[in-house]
Amino acid sequence: MTEPEGPHAASLRLQSLLDGMRVAKVVQVLAELQVADAVADGPCKPAEIAADVGADPDALYRVLRCAASFGVFTEDEDGRFGLTPMAALLRTGTDDSHRDLFMMAAGDLWWRPYGELLETVRTGRPAAELAFGMPFYDYLGTDPAAAGLFDRAMTQVSKGQAKAILGRCSFERYARIADVGGGHGYFLAQVLRSSPRTEGVLLDLPHVVAGAPAVLEKHEVADRVQVVPGSFFDALPTGCDAYLLKAILINWPDADAERILHRVREAIGTDRDARLLVVEPVVPPGDVRDYSKATDIDMLAIIGGRQRTVAEWRRLLRAGGFELVGEPTPGRREVMECRPI
Known part of the structure; x- marks a missing residue:
């Protein structure tokens, strides 16, 4: 065209x-x-x-x-x-299928809240609460079919991201990585496959990690992963030298994101060499067209979180007990290394 x-x-x-x-x-x-x-x-x-x-x-x-x-x-x-x-x-049944992603993002689960976007802009209240009568994640808890679609779509997104991230980042220096809110464990499995001497901890809600063993066994890393049912708003497993938050903090407003960061900081304790690894987009400044600015409307209308600029990431991380190591690149999904302060 x-x-x-x-x-x-x-x-x-x-x-x-x-x-x-x-x-x-x-x-x-x-x-x-x-x-x-x-x-x-x-x-x-x-x-x-x-x-x-x-x-x-x-x-x-x-x-x-x-x-x-x-x-x-x-x-x-x-x-x-x-x-x-x-x-x-x-296509269905292929390793790189995007079918469930389109079924979710162009289906009722996304479009019903978008019908209430005007009210969100007027009030700041997530449109999902108006469309479903409750916050988005609470609604998923009432609708197993919607929750299953959402989980499958997120796994499809994770597959594409894993290839890009592992193509430019190495995790081999870490002995034990906790993937906090890691879903069925697909990304953690790819990290461990690329780092043969590293062990992992996978934490997510009980109904989510129930699907993890099959994924971990398929990718031949089940013997190196401890699966922990739980919430990232509660106490986290200790004894890891890296804590991974991939596509987690964007789902929450700053106050809740700080609570998650504080839980990671508590788990790290006095280990000053441990690292928090935040895998998120970094919003570029000005009127540069970028995918993160469009998906931020998903965060605003549906999830209740937000995409963040470099400055916003620095403020949030410091409030949660961390500081950035290096300068992330706006306009792409980064692995932001953060040290405890």
């Missing part, structure tokens, strides 16, 4: 922003129908796909045509639709 030009360019660019809403829902629908699986063996006619996935042929064609115009699928001169690299990420 070319950038609009001429006297109406601003109007056209502004209107084009609405395409984001349309395309996100189109991709979510195609993910729900498992269309990527239906064309995995080669391009097919819409009628063939519709028969396979249980859809109306004409309606499916129009949705696929839209997706193909944005590069999500291909449409050839014979009217057949096939996979692109993006569409391949919507």
Whole structure:
């Protein structure tokens, strides 16, 4: 697609922003129908796909045509639709699948709160509380299907992040790493696979870590991980020389984030050589376009947390008993090394 030009360019660019809403829902629908699986063996006619996935042929064609115009699928001169690299990420059962992420972020779990965003901007209250009648994480506790979708989507996000982070960071100097709020343990498993002499502790809520043994065994690190059911708002396991908070602090406002940091600081105790490793985006200044500024609206409207700039990270960490080692790079997800103070 070319950038609009001429006297109406601003109007056209502004209107084009609405395409984001349309395309996100189109991709979510195609993910729900498992269309990527239906064309995995080669391009097919819409009628063939519709028969396979249980859809109306004409309606499916129009949705696929839209997706193909944005590069999500291909449409050839014979009217057949096939996979692109993006569409391949919507397949089920693949290691790099993004299907559950789209099912979550373009489905009711995200879109219902976004319908209340105006009230959030007026009051500062997370829209999820209005949409679900309670805070987001409390709602997940009442809806096992939504909680399962959220956990799977977060695991899919973690897989992509793990590759990028481990490609530029080494954890081998640590003897025992605690992944606090580490979900099913996928990221910790990748850290341990890259650091054969390191042991791990995985802490998360009981219903979450119930799914950890299968993940840890699949990646052949179960014998090096102690799984601890618990909350990061309570006392944490001691005796680790590194405490990992990956995609945790962004989920909480500053007051709650400080409580989590204080728990880590208590666990570290007098070990001045121990480190806190915070894996989070760093928001760049000014009007630079950055993914973190868009996902911060998820934090505002749904989760109740926030993305942070370098200055905001420094203030928060100091309030929690830590200081940054080095200068993080705005505009990317960083592993911020923090020492106790």
